[in-house]
Amino acid sequence: QMDGRWPHITPVNAPQLFTWEEIGLRSGKGNSKEERWLVINRKVYDVSKFYWRHPGGRRVISHYSGQDATDAFTAFHKDEDLVKKYLSSLLIGELAPDQPSCEPTKKDMLIQDFRELHSTVKRSGLLKASYPFFAFMFLHAFLIDIASWLVIWYFGKTWTPFLIGVALFTIAQIQYGFLQHDLGHVSVFQKPKWNRLAHHIVAGILKGGPPSWWNHMHNQHHAKPNCFRKDPDLNMHPLLFSLGKPLSEEVSRQGNAHHE
Known part of the structure; x- marks a missing residue:
């Protein structure tokens, strides 16, 4: 003291x-x-x-x-x-x-407010995956995929069965895309390793794209959605995205600096 x-x-x-x-x-x-x-x-x-x-x-x-x-x-x-x-x-x-x-x-x-909403949604069980839904999603996409090849194999390679087969194949690929999206977000199975394994099968084998590339790009998109220089999806502008005023101004400044 x-x-x-x-x-x-x-x-x-x-x-x-x-x-x-x-x-x-x-x-x-x-x-x-x-x-x-x-x-x-x-x-x-x-x-x-x-x-x-x-x-x-x-x-x-x-x-x-x-x-x-x-x-x-x-x-x-x-x-x-x-x-x-x-x-x-x-x-x-x-x-x-x-x-x-x-x-x-x-x-x-x-x-x-957002965190309170997230907690409420989670407590309500809305984030729990429905296994029957995802099983149906996979099976119907897989069956359509098989049907596309059977149409071409059975009916020959004329234009009509070929176009029908391509249409069915495209539908199957779109469905695979939705499924691999949810698997890539680790939102189907409880254990992450099962999601990664299924994601590799659906995205890497059935869909034919590298799962690691999708994860690398899409995770950045969700980490910083629509943030210029951080969201890779915006690298495809201006053909596929409508740019807001701040982003348009920055792109314009870059263009002027390039011409200088």
């Missing part, structure tokens, strides 16, 4: 507190290209080295450098308890009590 007052004692295991200003400086850009921090449920994690080894790809996680990644983390990781075990080694602190749950550029109230 000093002068009748007790000194302030900081607990030994007290977490280090950070502000959004400090976190925003660790975005992998500018002077902090080697540092990448992100926030999940108000916990601050240093992923500067881990993002190169991230199973979902380095781009998906690096898109959230210097930002709140809570909702993306929840959406992409079905078994949160398993993933949290790996997060412990990356934890460096948490947000200071006076800091909002998301970066100042976002509206915290809207984020909280």
Whole structure:
């Protein structure tokens, strides 16, 4: 005791507190290209080295450098308890009590409303997959696929059976596309490994496309939907997408700089 007052004692295991200003400086850009921090449920994690080894790809996680990644983390990781075990080694602190749950550029109230809605939907069981539905989805696509080849084989290779076969084959491929989309999102089976195995069969064998490429591109799309330079789907503009005013202005500036 000093002068009748007790000194302030900081607990030994007290977490280090950070502000959004400090976190925003660790975005992998500018002077902090080697540092990448992100926030999940108000916990601050240093992923500067881990993002190169991230199973979902380095781009998906690096898109959230210097930002709140809570909702993306929840959406992409079905078994949160398993993933949290790996997060412990990356934890460096948490947000200071006076800091909002998301970066100042976002509206915290809207984020909280979205999370409450997500919790309500999850508790209602609306995110549980229906196995009979997906079994029917696979079987009818597979049967249409087989029928397309049988039509050509049995009726010959004249134009009429050929076009009918192509039409049936196209329908089957579209159905395979819907099914592999849900498998790629790990939303059919409870265990991720079964989703990945089925995704490889449907997308890699029946549909004939590389599942890893789809996951790499589509995960980025859902991580940062419609964000220029982060959503790969926007790389196909301007032929397939209608651009908003901010994006049009940036594309215009790039064009002017190119001509200069």
